[in-house]
Amino acid sequence: MTDTPDARPDAARRPVALAWMREAARVREAEGLHRELRPRAAVRDRLDLASNDYLGLARDPRVTAAAARAAQEWGGGATASRLVVGTTQAHDAFERDLAAFLGLPASLVFSSGYMANMGAVSALMGRGDLIVSDGGAHASLIDGCRLSRARVVVVDRGDHDAVRAVLAARDEERALVVTDSVYSIDGAVAPIRELYAAARDHGAALLVDEAHAIGVRGPGGRGVVAEVGLTGAPDLVVTGVLSKSLAAQGGFVAGSDLLRDHLVDRARTFIFDTGLAPAAVGAAHAALAILRDEPHLADRVREVARRLAAACGGDAPDSAVVSLIVGEPGPALAASLRCRDEGVDVGCFRPPSVPPGTARLRLTARADLTDTEIARAADVVTAARTAAMAGAV
Incomplete structure (x- = not known):
């Protein structure tokens, strides 16, 4: 029987080709740019201001x-x-x-x-x-x-x-x-x-x-x-x-x-x-x-967006999107997590989605939001954003 040469004689000494991802992950974490998937249940127990279900029809x-x-x-x-x-x-x-x-x-x-x-x-x-x-x-x-x-x-x-x-x-x-x-x-x-x-x-x-x-x-x-x-x-x-x-x-x-x-x-x-x-x-x-x-739905979603922006201290929006700048990625993420903990889902946009220094909470209005839900969302978001910008989160 002839010896079979080892196909990978130096395999144990070779660097792992994708090991660089570990350092890249550490840098993202330090910069507040790590992202996580958070599976949600079928029955939502939080108010949704993060999805793009503008007309509230996804569960109609x-x-x-x-x-x-x-x-x-x-x-x-x-x-x-x-x-x-x-x-x-x-x-x-x-x-x-x-x-x-x-x-x-x-x-x-x-x-x-x-x-x-x-x-x-x-x-x-x-x-x-x-x-x-x-x-x-x-x-x-x-x-x-x-x-x-x-x-x-x-x-x-x-x-x-x-x-x-x-x-x-x-x-x-x-x-x-x-x-x-x-x-x-x-x-x-x-x-x-x-x-x-x-x-x-x-x-x-x-x-x-x-x-x-x-x-x-x-x-x-x-x-x-x-x-x-x-x-x-x-x-x-x-x-x-x-x-x-x-x-x-x-x-x-x-x-x-x-x-x-x-x-x-x-x-x-x-x-x-x-x-x-x-x-x-x-x-x-x-x-x-x-x-x-029901063409009035388009008018309603813009009305809800205007009310959310006014209540949260944001600029008057032209669409269903309400953008609330926080600043750095870490505080913006902390504010979004605080909102989530208090029962309101909001978007958190960080670089590279937005320019450096403009990380923000992104709220999306829905035509089916009630007055009570708008008021509740405004209270939660305003408190979370204020605390984040003050460094208290």
Whole structure:
């Protein structure tokens, strides 16, 4: 018998390749940037001001019943890519109704808002093209820019003059401007009309992510694009999510029939991803019908946000988001944990989600919050924030 050489003679002496993560974790912990998953129970015993359930429809019996019916009819999952067998009649019907609600010819549903933005941007732009990215754009748009391999220029948030300057100086024939309509961090509204004019005047298209605007801004909750009178305008692409006001899961891209056909052929996050689960389609379709039939919900959520901001000492919001700056990550996290301990869930946004020194509590209003709940939340949040900023937490 011949000796078998040891395939790893020096294995015991080799450093562990991923050991660097231990030091990285220690640094994050010291900087107050460690994050934890905290599973919640089905029955919530705390007041929810952290989720993006803006219209309070996630547990609405009409929505949950529609999700159950869809699962019973079509199964627990889409079972494949939508180009194989993952597109059901439920998907088709929802896309038609969603497009009609938005006042656009067509829409295409993706498995998440992240996939919708990445797919749209990378399918529209490629090598040799230019993307001008608004400084407040969501991470999904940023990653879509990277995936596209186009040249990317980032401008300050909402700076439409800078957009004009970049577009005017470009050598590329094709260009796209990407932005959120409502910035997710503080709920401010982007200058969509001015950004569109800048893009249009220089032969570029504009992609607007309406994730935080659908159900909140515009006529009947149809978003900022509708609010500023640009519905159906040429060279304008609308994206959004089904996981906020529409109380389900998934994302969409809406615009012309030509756009939809192009995405079906070219969007990698559509072609190679399993289709959105039927239960999510059913839930979103039901929530869309509620929003269409009860347009006052959009007004109500903005009213609740204004009242929360006033009671907590924040700036008057333009959307459902109330942003309360604390400062450093550690105190902000401590304030959010104190709120949680006292029965109120709030968001805690720390770098890199926000610039250094601006860690904050992020409250999201819901249309179904009662006067009593608003008052209770304000008391808890104000006390926690004040203590954190004073170093008493």
